[in-house]
Amino acid sequence: MSNPDPRETPAARSETRVAWLREAVTSSGPLHVRDAAEQLDVSEMTVRRDVRKSPEILQFLGGHIVLSQEGAPRAPYDLSAATDTNEEAKRAACRACLPLIKPEDTLFVDCGTTLPHLINAIPSDVELTIICYALNIADLVVRKPKIKLVMLGGVYHPSTASFYPAEEDTTLDAYAINLAFMSAAGVDARLGVTCTTFREATLKRSAMRRAARSVLVSDRSKFGQVRPARFAALADFPLIATEEGLSAPDAMA
Amino acid sequence: MSNPDPRETPAARSETRVAWLREAVTSSGPLHVRDAAEQLDVSEMTVRRDVRKSPEILQFLGGHIVLSQEGAPRAPYDLSAATDTNEEAKRAACRACLPLIKPEDTLFVDCGTTLPHLINAIPSDVELTIICYALNIADLVVRKPKIKLVMLGGVYHPSTASFYPAEEDTTLDAYAINLAFMSAAGVDARLGVTCTTFREATLKRSAMRRAARSVLVSDRSKFGQVRPARFAALADFPLIATEEGLSAPDAMA
């Protein structure tokens, strides 16, 4: 591999190396310091200093350079594992949903940080069709070869990692959904089930309208919360899944 | 964190732990052996043995447990890029395209293993709109906050990591594309530019029709190759980018 773009100014040669590293790591995965040093034709120490100077872009994991996004520790062996307090609750709520899923079903899966756990929990050998509109969901579904994936396209919204159609979307018309797994930012007995944006609410309503049944999947911490965009009443869900299992909406306070 | 699903049979408790680890790692990223041992309430050694026993699922990188999909640590939306050939040539071809891109442009970016390098090469501070239909492209674009992303939805096809619309898709009608960066599986002076499936060819043609200009980005190894689905003539591209830089189609043999 050749030295890329060798600018004359040595002041910002480090910058070039970081860019090269970022590119190499994103496209080919983790790279060992040893190899990086060899391919960039500098010492390991220089590579280490480069990486350490750009903690937003790169970091070490063992002796390997990786992208620094996400839950990975910042310093080499520092582990301030940002433990999502609700993660275990979300996981439990998703586990409770598994019995509802039958082979050959067509499922709608909502966006957010709850339902990825559902995808993970689905056994790899079940044949399903999953319709989604969130990038993180699609990314997980894709790893289960038995699942057919349909993605609703649109403009990307970073806050939810989701795509929302520009106008009226007709894609959903072509599908009959057995079960829609919905998530929410707020769940209130009186004010209903809410999310943050109206775009999102519109899409959620479309999905629920086309689904035979909808299940609300939410940990208890969401209960009592209210967000601006209302997309359903609590009674619209025949079942609600929380960390305590499945229950009927009238059992919720 | 509680012990998950404690089956009585100790014979396959290891299996349960591996499942738990896989879930934890997929949803929260790299996990340190130390933490895993603590949270599973077993010794580090046991965790190590579990990980070593399931090399298809988990592996170590430094002291951290990561998904073993081709050694890639899990980035937020990680689609581990399939084994890429001619990587350096593709990188060079993509670098040659950079001068064509102007701020505020709307670009169409094709699927495959070439154009991800283009996304990586785009500086983070350029404002752009990018229209794509491949999961791996979307995954990279999403990391550049200044770029607005439009995803064309549809049914997922694993061979290209792309979504193809069920029927006629009208999403593209709403956009005017300055520049379409196209990739191909085969490039032949006489037989034209080809890909493997007709679905893909249809979509490529739509994109090119709506773009002011189209650039073919391809390393030289594709030249002379022919695939079943033809989507353009070589002359349809005012510019062709290879590892040797930009050139006109008639300069190609």
Add this chain to the structure above:
DNA sequence: CTGTTTTTGTTAATTTCGTAACATTAAGTT
């Protein structure tokens, strides 16, 4: 050109990881 600053390279010391060897406990069997 000279002195200063910055960048890079080298070495050594420290910490951490990974594994092997062995002890211990639990499960399964006759």
Add this chain to the structure above:
DNA sequence: AACTTAATGTTACGAAATTAACAAAAACAG
């Protein structure tokens, strides 16, 4: 119950990674 087997825990040691400290080289300013 006693034996066998498998799973887990503990300790110790070698290999590797990380840092610190210092030396060398290159850029920069006056």
